Structure formats: C-alpha cells, structure tokens
Amino acid sequence: MSWLVSLLLNSAALLAADYLIDSIKIDGFASAALAALLLGFVNTFVRPVLVFLTFPLTVLTLGLFILIINAITFSLVSWFIPGFHIYSFGGAFAGAIITGLTSWILNAIFNNR
Numbered sequence: 001m002s003w004l005v006s007l008l009l010n011s012a013a014l015l016a017a018d019y020l021i022d023s024i025k026i027d028g029f030a031s032a033a034l035a036a037l038l039l040g041f042v043n044t045f046v047r048p049v050l051v052f053l054t055f056p057l058t059v060l061t062l063g064l065f066i067l068i069i070n071a072i073t074f075s076l077v078s079w080f081i082p083g084f085h086i087y088s089f090g091g092a093f094a095g096a097i098i099t100g101l102t103s104w105i106l107n108a109i110f111n112n113r
Contacts, residue, residue, distance in 0.1 A: 005111055010036035013102035014084075020098055023091025031083030039077045039099075047073050070096040 011032040018026040026032050050069050051058065058065040071093040078086040086092045 002111060006107060007033060007036055007040075009106040009110060010039065010099075010103050013099045013106060014039075016102045017095040017098040021091050021094050023087040024095045025085040025087070027083035031081060035077055035081045035084040038081060039074070042073050042077055046076070067093065067097070070100065074099070 011029060014032045014035055015026060015029070018024050018032075026035070047069060050072065051066070054065055054069065071089060074096040075086055075089070075092040078084050078092070086095065
C-alpha cells in the first residue's frame with residue numbers, strides 16, 4: 001500500500017514541476033502517474049548504470065555531474081510517456097531538482113513508516 005502512496009506523491013511532485021516550470025508540460029494526472037512509475041523504474045535500473053559509467057567525471061566535478069544524470073533520466077522518461085513533454089535541457093534540469101525536492105518533502109510528511 002505504501003508504494004501506491006509513494007506513486008501518488010511522486011505524481012503530485014511532477015505536477016508541481018509542471019506548474020512551476022514553463023518548459024515542462026503534463027497533460028493530466030494519468031500522464032503524471034505513468035511518468036512517476038517509469039521514473040521510478042529508470043531511477044532503479046538505468047541511473048545506477050549511468051552513475052557507474054560516469055564515475056570518473058562525477059569525481060572530477062565533485063559530484064555535480066549527478067545533477068546532469070538526473071536531468072538525463074528525467075528527459076528519458078519524457079520520450080516514452082505520451083502527455084509528458086520537456087522542451088529544453090534546462091527544463092529537465094530544473095524539473096529533476098524540483099521533482100526530487102518536492103517528492104522528498106511530500107514523502108517525509110505523508111509516508112509514515
């Protein structure tokens with residue numbers, strides 16, 4: 001049951017990013033829920049591979065390259081979900097940051113484990 005609450009909270013975080021950033025467009029809650037589901041999948045399986053492959057660059061930039069990887073995974077999700085559009089890399093970068101922060105705050109408030 002907690003995965004459903006987490007999915008709903010992550011969908012709300014995506015909708016918050018849509019509201020705050022002009023270069024992100026989400027057509028509805030169903031698209032946000034699908035995007036949150038795929039984003040969880042990508043962050044579980046694809047992101048660790050990207051982090052491993054770019055480890056030297058991440059060390060060289062003192063960890064700041066992780067933010068670029070987050071933007072790349074955020075953009076990757078938009079390619080596969082109809083109704084979830086990102087129009088610039090800056091939008092993906094800001095959207096990944098806002099979605100991550102909002103999701104973290106919402107999960108801390110509502111997800112009581």
